[in-house]
Amino acid sequence: MPRPPRADRSTRVTIADVAARAGVSLSTVSRALNGNPTVDPALAERVKAAAAELDYTASPVARSLVLGRTQTVAVVVPDLGNPTFQAILRGLSHAAAADDYHVLVADSAESVEEERVLAGTTRRRTDGVILCAPRLPQDELDRLVGGLRPVVLINRAAGDVPHVRADYRTALAAELAHLHGLGHRRIVFLAGAPGSVANTARLEAIASFVAEHPDTHVTEIPCGVDFEAGAAAGSAVLASGATAALAFNDLVAMGLLSAVQAGGCRVPEDLSIVGFDDIPFARYTTPPLTTAAVPATELGVQAWARMRELLEGAEPGHPLTVLPELTVRGTTGPAA
Amino acid sequence: MPRPPRADRSTRVTIADVAARAGVSLSTVSRALNGNPTVDPALAERVKAAAAELDYTASPVARSLVLGRTQTVAVVVPDLGNPTFQAILRGLSHAAAADDYHVLVADSAESVEEERVLAGTTRRRTDGVILCAPRLPQDELDRLVGGLRPVVLINRAAGDVPHVRADYRTALAAELAHLHGLGHRRIVFLAGAPGSVANTARLEAIASFVAEHPDTHVTEIPCGVDFEAGAAAGSAVLASGATAALAFNDLVAMGLLSAVQAGGCRVPEDLSIVGFDDIPFARYTTPPLTTAAVPATELGVQAWARMRELLEGAEPGHPLTVLPELTVRGTTGPAA
DNA sequence: GTAGTCTGAGAAAACGTTTCCTGAAGGAGT
DNA sequence: ACTCCTTCAGGAAACGTTTTCTCAGACTAC
Numbered sequence: 001m002p003r004p005p006r007a008d009r010s011t012r013v014t015i016a017d018v019a020a021r022a023g024v025s026l027s028t029v030s031r032a033l034n035g036n037p038t039v040d041p042a043l044a045e046r047v048k049a050a051a052a053e054l055d056y057t058a059s060p061v062a063r064s065l066v067l068g069r070t071q072t073v074a075v076v077v078p079d080l081g082n083p084t085f086q087a088i089l090r091g092l093s094h095a096a097a098a099d100d101y102h103v104l105v106a107d108s109a110e111s112v113e114e115e116r117v118l119a120g121t122t123r124r125r126t127d128g129v130i131l132c133a134p135r136l137p138q139d140e141l142d143r144l145v146g147g148l149r150p151v152v153l154i155n156r157a158a159g160d161v162p163h164v165r166a167d168y169r170t171a172l173a174a175e176l177a178h179l180h181g182l183g184h185r186r187i188v189f190l191a192g193a194p195g196s197v198a199n200t201a202r203l204e205a206i207a208s209f210v211a212e213h214p215d216t217h218v219t220e221i222p223c224g225v226d227f228e229a230g231a232a233a234g235s236a237v238l239a240s241g242a243t244a245a246l247a248f249n250d251l252v253a254m255g256l257l258s259a260v261q262a263g264g265c266r267v268p269e270d271l272s273i274v275g276f277d278d279i280p281f282a283r284y285t286t287p288p289l290t291t292a293a294v295p296a297t298e299l300g301v302q303a304w305a306r307m308r309e310l311l312e313g314a315e316p317g318h319p320l321t322v323l324p325e326l327t328v329r330g331t332t333g334p335a336a
Numbered sequence: 337m338p339r340p341p342r343a344d345r346s347t348r349v350t351i352a353d354v355a356a357r358a359g360v361s362l363s364t365v366s367r368a369l370n371g372n373p374t375v376d377p378a379l380a381e382r383v384k385a386a387a388a389e390l391d392y393t394a395s396p397v398a399r400s401l402v403l404g405r406t407q408t409v410a411v412v413v414p415d416l417g418n419p420t421f422q423a424i425l426r427g428l429s430h431a432a433a434a435d436d437y438h439v440l441v442a443d444s445a446e447s448v449e450e451e452r453v454l455a456g457t458t459r460r461r462t463d464g465v466i467l468c469a470p471r472l473p474q475d476e477l478d479r480l481v482g483g484l485r486p487v488v489l490i491n492r493a494a495g496d497v498p499h500v501r502a503d504y505r506t507a508l509a510a511e512l513a514h515l516h517g518l519g520h521r522r523i524v525f526l527a528g529a530p531g532s533v534a535n536t537a538r539l540e541a542i543a544s545f546v547a548e549h550p551d552t553h554v555t556e557i558p559c560g561v562d563f564e565a566g567a568a569a570g571s572a573v574l575a576s577g578a579t580a581a582l583a584f585n586d587l588v589a590m591g592l593l594s595a596v597q598a599g600g601c602r603v604p605e606d607l608s609i610v611g612f613d614d615i616p617f618a619r620y621t622t623p624p625l626t627t628a629a630v631p632a633t634e635l636g637v638q639a640w641a642r643m644r645e646l647l648e649g650a651e652p653g654h655p656l657t658v659l660p661e662l663t664v665r666g667t668t669g670p671a672a
Numbered sequence: 673g674t675a676g677t678c679t680g681a682g683a684a685a686a687c688g689t690t691t692c693c694t695g696a697a698g699g700a701g702t
Numbered sequence: 703a704c705t706c707c708t709t710c711a712g713g714a715a716a717c718g719t720t721t722t723c724t725c726a727g728a729c730t731a732c
Contacts, residue, residue, distance in 0.1 A: 012718095014719085015718065016718085024681075025681065025682045026682085026719085027684095028680090030720055031680095031721090038679080038680060039681080040679085058718080058720095059719070060461040061397065061406065061461065061717085062687090063718080063720080064397045064687095065398055065687050065688070065717090066720050070397065070461075080422065080426040080429060081616075090417055090443065103440065103441055104408070104439065105441045106433070106438070106439075107429050107430065125406075227616065227619070254617070254620045258619075258622070261622060280563065281590070284594045285620070285622065286593075348688095351688065362688090362713095363713075364711060364712075367710095374709075375710070376709085376710065394688080398688035399689055399690080401688080402717050404717075
C-alpha cells in the first residue's frame with residue numbers, strides 16, 4: 001500500500017498538477033516547458049497555458065538535483081566591510097546575474113580557517129567558487145583548490161587555476177617613482193596584514209625600488225588595513241620625520257590623513273600621502289587622495305567571465321592581470 | 337532492464353558508497369550520520385568511520401529536496417555599491433552564518449521591476465527572503481509579500497510581515513532642530529529618489545517641522561543618492577542663498593562638501609552641511625560630517641533574527657524600529 | 673495492401689537523500 | 703515453552719524534476 005503524501009507540506013504546485021490540467025504526462029510537460037522540439041506545437045501551447053494558469057515554475061532544487069547544476073556560484077571574501085571586496089562582489093554579482101546565475105556570498109571574517117571551510121561547504125551547494133583568500137598560505141591554497149574545481153582565484157595564483165589579479169608590485173613601484181620624482185627621500189610605509197600576498201607584493205616592490213635608488217629610505221611601520229589603523233599610526237608617521245607616507249590602502253590613508261590634519265599638519269605641504277585601491281571615496285577627501293586605481297569592479301566582472309568559461313567547459317582564457325593606474329590628486333606634492 | 341548509470345557524472349562519493357563500505361543499508365548510514373538514537377552506538381561508530389575515510393558529506397541539494405529546506409536565505413538590495421546596504425548585508429551575513437545559514441545576494445540595480453522578479457526567483461531556491469525595496473510602490477509590495485513568505489522587510493512595512501527599520505522622520509526632525517538651534521532659517525534639502533519611502537519620510541519630517549517653525553524656510557532641490565548627484569547640486573545650493581544644506585544621505589553630503597569647498601566656500605562658516613546614515617567615511621571627511629547615525633549593521637543582524645524566528649515557526653517578535661542618533665561633527669556651525 | 677519510416681507521447685529510471693513501515697532477533701514475563 | 707515487548711536494521715516510498723527508452727499511430731513508398 002502506497003504511503004499517503006506528507007501532511008504538512010504546503011500546497012506548492014508541481015509538474016503533476018500541470019500535467020493533470022493539460023491532460024498529458026509529466027514528461028510532456030517537462031519537454032514542452034523546456035522548449036524541446038519533439039512536442040507538438042499545439043500541445044506545447046496548451047501545456048504552457050496550463051502552466052501559466054497555475055503559475056507554475058519548476059522547483060530549482062529538484063532541477064538542481066537531476067541536472068547536477070545549481071545555477072549558483074559562491075564568492076568567498078575576507079571582509080564584506082572592505083570597499084575593495086564590495087566592488088569585486090558588485091561587479092561579479094551583476095555579471096553573473098546577466099548570465100542567469102545566482103551568487104552565494106560568504107565572509108570569512110579575515111580568518112584563514114574560515115576561508116578554508118567556507119570554500120568547501122559553499123562549494124557543495126554551488127557550481128563553483130570564486131575565492132578571494134589573501135591570507136591563506138600558498139601550500140594550503142594549492143591543496144585546497146584541487147577539491148574545489150571549478151574555482152577562480154582573485155589576486156592569487158595556484159597551478160593551472162584561472163585567476164584575475166591586480167599587479168600590486170608594478171603599481172606600487174609607480175607610486176614610489178612619483179614620490180621620488182617630487183623629491184621625497186624619506187618615506188614611511190604603513191604595512192597591512194603581515195602574511196598576506198598583497199602586503200608581500202608591496203614589500204617586494206619597495207625592496208627593489210630601494211635597491212635601485214640608494215638615496216631613498218623607506219621605513220616600515222606595522223599598521224593594519226582600516227581607518228583606525230591609519231589614524232593610530234598618525235603620531236608614529238610624524239615622529240619618523242618622513243616627508244611622505246605610503247599607506248597600505250585608501251582606508252589607511254584616509255585614517256592617517258584625518259589624524260595628521262587634526263594635529264595641524266598640512267597635506268601635502270608638510271606630508272605627502274598616497275593610498276592604494278582608489279575606492280570611490282578617495283576622490284572626495286580633502287584634499288583628494290593620490291592613489292593607485294585598482295579596477296575592482298572590473299576584476300569581479302572578469303572573475304565571473306573566467307568562471308563562466310569553466311562552467312561551459314571552454315578552455316579557460318589567459319589569467320588576467322590588470323595594472324592599477326597611478327592617480328595623482330591632491331595629497332602629494334613636492335618634498336618640504 | 338534497468339538503465340545503466342549515467343556516464344559522465346564525476347565520481348562523487350554518495351551515501352551508497354558509505355553503506356557498502358560499512359556493510360549496512362542506506363537508511364542506517366543516514367540515521368547514523370544524523371545522530372538518530374535508534375542506531376546501535378557501535379554500528380554508528382563504524383558508519384562514521386567509513387564516512388570519514390571516504391570523506392563523505394551528504395549532498396546539500398538532495399537534502400534540500402527531501403527536507404524541503406535549503407538552509408539558505410536570499411537578500412535583495414537595491415544597490416550593492418551603497419555603503420548602507422553593504423553594512424546591512426554584512427551584519428546579516430555574519431548573523432546568518434552563525435546559525436549555519438547561507439546567504440544568496442541579489443542586487444536589483446535600483447530597478448523596481450528587478451526588485452519584483454528577483455524577490456520571486458530567489459525565493460524559490462531559498463527558505464525565505466529579506467527584502468530591501470525602497471522604491472516598490474506600497475500596493476505592489478503588499479501583493480508581493482504574500483507569495484514570498486517567510487519574508488522580512490527592511491525599512492518598509494506591509495501587513496503582519498516582520499520588519500526592521502530606522503525612524504527617518506524623527507531623526508531628520510532632530511537634524512532640523514539642530515540646524516534651527518544654530519540659527520539657520522534658510523535651509524535647502526537635497527532630495528533622493530522621488531518615489532522612495534526614505535525620501536517621503538524625510539519630506540514629511542520637513543513639512544511638519546516647517547509647520548511648527550514658520551520662521552524657517554526649507555526648499556527642496558531634486559538631487560539623487562550618490563556623490564555625483566551631491567557634487568552636481570553644489571552650484572544650485574550656493575545660488576539658493578541658504579545657510580545650511582540637508583543632504584539625502586552621506587554620499588550626497590560628501591559630494592556637496594567636496595564641490596563647494598573646491599569653489600572656495602568654507603564649511604561650516606559659509607555653509608553648514610548635514611548628511612544621513614553615518615557611513616564609516618563620514619568620520620573622516622574634512623571637516624568630519626555631521627549626520628544621523630543609522631546602525632545599518634545592527635539592522636542586518638536584527639533582520640536575520642526576525643527571519644530566524646519565522647523559520648523556526650516561533651511567533652515573530654515585535655517589529656524593530658531604531659532611532660538614528662544625531663551625530664554632531666564639524667560640518668555644522670552657527671548660521672552666518 | 674503491406675512493409676518501413678517518422679512523429680510524438682507516455683512509462684519509468686535516475687538524481688541522492690530522509691523517513692515511514694515492516695519485520696527479525698533477543699529478552700522478559702507468565 | 704510460549705507469547706509479548708523492545709530494539710534496531712533494512713526495504714521502499716517520497717521529494718520534483720529530466721531524460722532515455724519504448725511503442726502506438728500516421729504516413730509514405732512500393
